[in-house]
Amino acid sequence: MSRTSDWPLPPDSLRLALPPALLQKLAGHPLSRDLYPSSLGHYRRAHGHQMSREQHDDHLLIYCSEGQGRLRTGDNEQAVGCGDLIWLPPGQPHAYQADATSPWSISWVHLRGDSANWLRSAAGYSDGAVRHWGLQHALVGGFAQLLEARHSGYRFQPFLLAASRLRALLCQLPLLSPVRDAGMDLDGLHAYMRDNLHQRLELAQLAAFCNLSKFHFVNRYRAQTGRTPVQHFLHLKIEYACQLLDSSGCGIAQVSQAVGYDDSYYFSRLFSKVMGLSPSAYRKRLSQGRGGA
Incomplete structure (x- = not known):
């Protein structure tokens, strides 16, 4: 050997x-x-x-x-x-x-x-x-x-x-398609985000995954997607939180922890900012049959 x-x-x-x-x-x-x-x-x-x-x-x-x-x-x-x-x-x-x-x-x-x-x-x-x-x-x-x-x-x-x-x-x-130096592996980056929804990844960690400085990372990501990487990561978290609220009996605090936030009040503010209503109101709306088919 x-x-x-x-x-x-x-x-x-x-x-x-x-x-x-x-x-x-x-x-x-x-x-x-x-x-x-x-x-x-x-x-x-x-x-x-x-x-x-x-x-x-x-x-x-x-x-x-x-x-x-x-x-x-x-x-x-x-x-x-x-x-x-x-x-x-x-x-x-x-x-x-x-x-x-x-x-x-x-x-x-x-x-x-x-x-x-x-x-x-x-x-x-x-x-x-x-x-x-x-x-x-x-x-x-x-x-x-x-x-x-x-x-x-x-x-x-x-x-x-x-x-x-x-x-x-x-x-x-x-x-695999080799990633060009001028671009980013968005599929890989988004998969990395989804694998870490339970954590609070910082911008520096996301930039390091793409081997870019924070400045170049944000600019390239925005140019390709129209939003910032932090916004996308937050939206993935809220999307997953909605799935938990839809399909599990987890309490708001448990859902908050599942998406990386120990402070459920902070999580609720972020959820409301994205969804336009609080996690409890979102779940109540579903229970009343207004969640859609």
Whole structure:
């Protein structure tokens, strides 16, 4: 197996190597033997990160979600930036490193199995090791799901699920449209918002998801949608609150917490501003049969 980096982990980072017994089970199981992870992790703002391998016997994917780095394969050296996905096949000597002034944040996975070569070709990597996909929810969320196998005590079932999720992630690649630098992945951003309706995401977090400054993020979003990202996030929250008021027995305070507001009075003011009536009046109107068909 290709060795993973022994570089010291920065805060909020993770490196997970699977033990030999677990790898043997994955290699023998009919649901995972043709594609499974052998090690995986996430490095955040990886100052000083670098790796060089002359011997390489598995596939390696590296997805850059922030910052920059460089990759060398043979005589070719190229920059790697936010939204780039590296796919290195077995047998390809390589070296890579984080940029000194803007170090990358990366998610990565070493993988094995006979399906990997076919999936790599289907994703368009026949002519090179790097493709720019942009920050897409399918990729950001997909790599995050792989890491959910941690804290399992190396139990087999969570890693069998990780193998299935790895397959789903790679099968999505031919369906994705690479995001142009000049635009934004609105579908991915809106999916990220929907996944976090229970939280109070700040503008800075939304801008960071798109790898933009707050100023450029707001201007680009408004130009494409006609509203601000904060307005859209609020409307998604109120839309979900209406669904809870329509279909559940949750109290107003519970609905408020479900959409990320501990202060139910503040939530009620926001709800009234968007809907034109309070949450309790909205529910009362429904109970009286004036909610519409």
